[in-house]
Amino acid sequence: TDRKFSQINTILEKTYYNVETHSPETLDWFNVLIGQTIQQFREEALQKDNIVHSLNNFIARKSGELPQYLDTIKITELDIGEDFPILSNCRIQYSPNSNKQRLEAKIDIDLSDRLALGIETKLLVNYPKPFTAALPIQLTVSIVRFQACLTVSLTTAEEFVPTSENEASYGSENGGYFLMFSFSPEYRMEFDVKSLIGARSKLQDIPKIGSLIESQIKKWFVERCVEPRFQFIKLPSLWPRSKNTREEKTENDDISMK
Amino acid sequence: MSFEINWQDLGEDEAVNDSIKSFLNSHLQSISLPSYVSSLQVTDFCLGGIPPNITLREISDPLDEFYNHIEKEELPKDKIPEESDSGCQSADGENGDLLPEVQAESDLQFLVEVDYKGDMRIGVSAELALNYPSPSFMTLPVKLSITDLGIHALCLVAYISKQLFVSFLCDVADPILDARESLIDLGSSAILGKKSLERISLIRSIKIDSEIGEQNNVEGSVLRSVGKLEQFLLEVFRTILKKEAAWPSWINLDFNEDPSGNESSDED
Numbered sequence: 001t002d003r004k005f006s007q008i009n010t011i012l013e014k015t016y017y018n019v020e021t022h023s024p025e026t027l028d029w030f031n032v033l034i035g036q037t038i039q040q041f042r043e044e045a046l047q048k049d050n051i052v053h054s055l056n057n058f059i060a061r062k063s064g065e066l067p068q069y070l071d072t073i074k075i076t077e078l079d080i081g082e083d084f085p086i087l088s089n090c091r092i093q094y095s096p097n098s099n100k101q102r103l104e105a106k107i108d109i110d111l112s113d114r115l116a117l118g119i120e121t122k123l124l125v126n127y128p129k130p131f132t133a134a135l136p137i138q139l140t141v142s143i144v145r146f147q148a149c150l151t152v153s154l155t156t157a158e159e160f161v162p163t164s165e166n167e168a169s170y171g172s173e174n175g176g177y178f179l180m181f182s183f184s185p186e187y188r189m190e191f192d193v194k195s196l197i198g199a200r201s202k203l204q205d206i207p208k209i210g211s212l213i214e215s216q217i218k219k220w221f222v223e224r225c226v227e228p229r230f231q232f233i234k235l236p237s238l239w240p241r242s243k244n245t246r247e248e249k250t251e252n253d254d255i256s257m258k
Numbered sequence: 259m260s261f262e263i264n265w266q267d268l269g270e271d272e273a274v275n276d277s278i279k280s281f282l283n284s285h286l287q288s289i290s291l292p293s294y295v296s297s298l299q300v301t302d303f304c305l306g307g308i309p310p311n312i313t314l315r316e317i318s319d320p321l322d323e324f325y326n327h328i329e330k331e332e333l334p335k336d337k338i339p340e341e342s343d344s345g346c347q348s349a350d351g352e353n354g355d356l357l358p359e360v361q362a363e364s365d366l367q368f369l370v371e372v373d374y375k376g377d378m379r380i381g382v383s384a385e386l387a388l389n390y391p392s393p394s395f396m397t398l399p400v401k402l403s404i405t406d407l408g409i410h411a412l413c414l415v416a417y418i419s420k421q422l423f424v425s426f427l428c429d430v431a432d433p434i435l436d437a438r439e440s441l442i443d444l445g446s447s448a449i450l451g452k453k454s455l456e457r458i459s460l461i462r463s464i465k466i467d468s469e470i471g472e473q474n475n476v477e478g479s480v481l482r483s484v485g486k487l488e489q490f491l492l493e494v495f496r497t498i499l500k501k502e503a504a505w506p507s508w509i510n511l512d513f514n515e516d517p518s519g520n521e522s523s524d525e526d
Contacts, residue, residue: 025414049265049457086330122262124422127422127511127513128268128271128272128274128277129267129268129274131264131267132263132264132267132268132524133261133262133263133264133312134262134264135261135262136262196337197260197314198260198261198313198314198318199260199262200259200260201259201260201313201314202260203314203315203317204259204314206316206317207457208318208319208366209317211363211405212363212364215363216364251517
């Protein structure tokens with residue numbers, strides 16, 4: 001363990017980074033690359049209608065697992081946004097509670113956008129008989145603001161345990177490096193929930209429905225990627241291989257193809 | 259109307275009609291009968307073909323009273339394993355600490371307006387005792403039919419950890435509604451409970467017809483008693499609704515233990 005400590009110190013020394021005095025960096029270059037990636041993802045999604053399809057497929061696959069009080073779910077709106085997350089204020093620090101044996105990057109993240117999902121379903125009353133009554137529900141849930149402090153580090157698998165039993169096999173293949181990231185608990189996630197409930201006489205935008213949805217989404221989020229939980233993703237090998245080698249198309253190639 | 263109601267299947271369903279019939283009968287058993295009635299029984303029940311009109315008025319968190327009820331229910335259950343373990347382990351304080359937090363974000367309460375003017379029929383058979391000229395001079399079988407039930411009331415429906423609570427609050431024309439914007443604000447429940455006598459009856463209309471043997475139809479004394487019986491029955495049904503399903507009482511359906519829905523009522 002002392003070895004690890006001195007390893008980390010050597011790295012810091014030889015990369016000219018003093019965790020006490022180094023000033024935070026902007027990540028402007030990284031924002032541009034992330035923005036490009038997201039842009040491409042959005043274009044693909046729009047062109048092929050990918051997300052709606054995969055979501056509808058997902059819902060169709062999971063329809064047996066839906067609670068009995070919900071009718072089939074139909075997606076009515078999908079907005080994948082048009083802005084990009086802005087990362088800033090990046091600094092390297094020792095991971096708290098790691099006894100100076102692990103380094104991590106802390107990055108502020110801010111996103112102002114509209115990411116929306118609209119669905120239509122029915123609340124079913126199954127008493128005294130199945131489908132005795134149904135209450136139509138139209139919902140549009142949008143995330144309009146997300147602000148958080150992101151922690152990123154590279155590590156090996158040995159120090160960590162999966163949070164659910166069935167993922168145990170994934171953890172056992174512990175060779176290689178993992179990217180772990182997590183958000184600090186003081187995150188800010190703002191929602192805009194629109195609801196329309198009822199058949200002919202409708203109730204609109206009930207606060208209780210909004211808070212119900214918000215708490216479900218936040219629960220999902222907190223259980224996966226808010227400290228002390230974090231996401232743990234195996235990194236692919238970056239060793240140069242011939243099967244990963246490409247070169248730019250030249251004009252000659254285009255002509256010969258014709 | 260906010261709810262789409264699939265009434266065709268329900269109104270003619272034998273199991274549903276039978277369970278309501280036995281619910282009514284179990285409550286008729288506990289009623290003390292006047293001297294001129296010697297037995298009272300629901301012989302048939304039919305929900306009919308016309309559904310109630312149900313309009314959603316508000317959605318909110320459930321009232322505290324429902325949580326209090328659940329906490330009270332859960333206490334004895336927690337004590338059972340402790341008693342079987344050993345007699346010397348006993349601490350009510352510890353038990354209190356172990357109580358699960360019953361309140362969950364997913365709990366919901368609907369305030370609905372129920373407008374019913376359907377063709378529900380209740381058939382009742384009774385034995386009429388003729389106390390003239392001497393006590394229990396004669397008993398006559400009487401058939402009564404109850405129809406034209408009309409209700410237009412506000413009703414709370416709360417769903418808390420697989421338990422459903424249904425409670426009628428008051429008639430939609432009740433003056434108690436004039437003063438407030440929202441019915442489910444704090445304190446309103448208490449007011450509703452205390453002033454129950456001043457409130458408008460939940461049953462707006464009800465019609466009771468009686469049928470007795472034809473040879474007695476001309477006899478004035480017999481008809482008078484039947485009129486009394488009709489009045490009595492009317493009171494019985496008003497009381498059942500008020501005592502079992504109207505605030506501060508409610509019908510509690512627990513889907514935790516019994517998947518078919520165990521009907522039990524509660525009075526605080």
